[in-house]
Amino acid sequence: MFCFQCQETSKGTGCTVVGVCGKKDDLANMQDLLIYTIKGLAIVNTMAREIGINQKKTDQFIINGLFMTITNANWDKNEFFNTVREGLKLREEIKAAIRNAGYTLDNNSDFVTWYRETNYELEMKSASQEVSILATRDEDIRSLRELVTYGLKGMAAYLEHAANLSYENEELNAFMQKALAKITDDSVSMEQLIELSMECGKYGVHAMELLDTANTSTYGHPEMTKVNIGVRQNPGILVSGHDLKDMEELLKQTEGTGVDVYTHSEMLPAHYYPAFKKYDHFVGNYGNAWWEQTREFESFNGPILMTTNCIVPPRESYKGRMYTTGATAVQDVTYIPKNEDGTKDFSVIIEHAKKCQPPVEIEKGEIVGGFAHNQVAQVADQVVEAVKKGDIKRFFVMAGCDGRHKSRTYYKEFAEELPKDTIILTAGCAKYRYNKLDLGDINGIPRVLDAGQCNDSYSLVMTALKLKDAFGLESVNELPLSYNIAWYEQKAVIVFLALLYLGVKNIHVGPTLPAFLSPNVTNFLIENFGVGGISNTKEDIEMFMNSGIEIQESALV
Template sequence: MFCYQCQEAARGIACDIRGICGKEPEVSDLQDMLIWVTKGLSYWNLKAKEYGIKDDEVNLFVAEALFATITNVNFSAKRISQMIDKAIELRDRIKEEFLKAYEKKHGKKFNEKVPEPADWSTPGGMSVYELKGAEVGVLLDKNEDIRSLKQFLIYGLKGVAAYADHAYILKHTNDEILYFIQKGLVETLRNDITADELVGLILETGKYAVEVMALLDKANTSTYGHPEITKVYTGTYNTPAILVSGHDLLDLEELLKQTEGTGIKVYTHGEMLPAHAYPELKKYKHLAGNFGNSWWKQDKEFEEFGGAILMTTNCLVPPKETYKDRVFTTGLVGFDGVTHIPNRVDGKPKDFSPVIQKALELGPIPERPGKELTIGFAHDQVSKVLDSVLEAVKAGKIKKFFVMAGCDGRHSSREYYTEFAKKLPNDTVILTAGCAKYRYNKLDLGDIDGIPRVLDAGQCNDSYSLAVTALKLKEILGLDDINELPIEYNIAWYEQKAVAVLLALLYLGVRKIKLGPTLPAFLSPNVLKVVAEKFNISTISDVENDIKTMLA
């Protein structure tokens, strides 16, 4: 295996024995194989598109395949192998449709040379897939800079694909976004592609990252209402309980409906915290609060929780044997030996009865005291208090805003973000989204004229809200450049959704971003130099120096 897509790549280079995330080598190779055959599927699907053939199943599958390979989504060799089977089946189907359409139009057979994954077919199943995956993984491209740029593009596409899948689940889709994902994948098959062409595609990925986050924002708010400023309890009650982690709001809603009247209380974990701010979800009285912190503390917090646990979308940590029997996965999440809740069929809700039954069998969890977190500062709510914010800015009571969005992670170096928040002057406000906030959202940082010093917009995809807020301020203040705003960007990254968010910020013109705790291992020295110079991106250093520099 050779994997360096996340911030915790071993030695800052790559995981080549076993993933720091817990991914086994065979799973890593199978995921590389899935990406490779999905490129072949995308090749034929784009050809078919030219002849008016549209296959919604293919379009969705490509997004799902990329999402399934994001860090901490699917650790199951069996599930990934089944997805490879599906990719080949869909590839051959859409290929056949294209070939018929081509021959009908031109009166002759299609006879062009095609990329290897567009035609590859060797029997043998999982064992053959694993061997081929090891051959066609990251190191297939020998030129370090081209390899770096191709992987940068693919990781951005993975983030866009994840958000597109989230939106699709809520019946919101955009074919242009899905076809761009396929175009990007197919372009990485070219041996003659130039660095400039790849840079162009990477920047274009930022455009589609903005569009897909806007699409998901529309999906969430049209389904569940605009987030409202809400206080969320972090303690637990002495009743049967289910803890929901991940990102999927529809999974949570269906579970809430199915647990009404059962005596079970439902809690959120990690990136599900923002669910409490949506009117159509907070109306469920047994949505009791948020337990725990960000994803990487699962091994301790899931064990401590005591109830049933439902893992939606990404951010799964390989579960310990001590609590593995009460963990359930659903959607694209996979781990061998864990009960999986199947997808919806014929428009019917998922059946969460196994999760509910487990919660009832386990009985009441311990009662624990907690505090209240204030959330719900998405763009709609911020716009309602914008006059107060502007008054505070004009009066000098708010000197600067610090966007501290992104991902959390397990490395001790991330304590930097806690110290950074603590040491910011009292006339500054933190704008946050994603699980990075768990480094400081329980600190008592106070407020400025009633405006909390930590404004939590929601999940990682709600970084879109922060961008909307910044653009609104730019418009109101009559500025020509978003970088003229009193906003500094100190972004923490971990996985590929964060790569998409970063590209979205770059597309919107944001410069002088500090990125940490380390710069991506997938950026070669030459590519890193170009990125740093072109976009003025730098890594974090020490807290005092960074605050001094950013306040200046």
């Protein structure tokens, strides 16, 4: 195996024996084979789209297939066998449809022609050199191809969530497949791949906007909310992952059953949406970021529903209480499928919960969130006034992912040591490093403004644009706004590309820069966008605070 798609990859270079995430080589290779299959499918379907015979099921398959390979999403090798076979069958159907329409497919690469059926044959193919990431020998070409691939994986996650709420976009589907086809073409140069990466960022913005529209049109705009982090004495169901549609259906089905519902990790922001506040049994948030689940799932006592990625291979002690759905799966864990009408039946989880003890309380109190772009717009005048008076000196975007590395204590220390006249804008599970600290407020404005999930990073972009307009500036780079972003998996990659496309400069990424960025690609990002890493809190805070960017007094009039 060879995998370097996440921040925790072994020795900062790549996992070659077993994944730091926990996946074995056979699973890692099958994930590579699914991506290989999807690329071939994208090649033939790009032509099918050009001649007007594209089918919606192909777009859905590609989105779900990409999502399955995101770090910590799907741990069931059998699911990959079945999905690869389904992809090959679909590819052959499209090829036949192209021929029947009177056209000739001029691509005869292995991506388009290979075919196997048995699990053994697929396993042998998955371990072959041509399927491996390392099949691309040029380090810079490989780096850019993987940068695009990981960006597309992140985009697929956004699009699947939006599609679950019946929001889809043909232009985004077409771009994803065109990009997948392009990165298989050995004639595409490094310069063209850089252009494709920026184009990926452009469509990433559109994908984030689509999901934001889907969520807010369906559930209302997030609003400032105090979320309970204690427990009640009823049996409960713990919901982790990211999918709001699953949350909605579960809340409806548990109403009146005597079973409480709690959020975990990235599902915390569900509490911010007005549509969910009517449920009295929607109790609060239990626990912290994804990587602490092995301890927190033990003490919860009730069943756990994993709606998306961020699954740590479960311990046997609670594996029987875990359920998966959507793009996720774990071998020997019950999977909740969609019904023909698109709904899901969670009755098996509800009945399981009724037989369980209430969760063990692990903390008490409240945390505050709900500062998505619409809520921030409502306090914009208050923020501008605080800047005018000199009460707010700088804003810090500290969004992204949390992880297991001890080096991530940096983000807690960074938040604690920031000057008291600064505001933190956050989204994603990175906030669990500091969202329970008593950092106070500035004139009633909390110093940590949580916009929501990593899926809600669009809100941080919109917030920056609203601040730019409020101060009458030409560019967000003129704001006293610094980016100190933590990353872990591929949704962070599409956010990064989106920021680059929007022209955001001087983004700092940690705790380490991606292993998939070659030295030349890294230098390109440094020279053209000022991308940097992190060092230590004292030096970094001094660097950010002395960046020289201040709101000119004339802009405050």
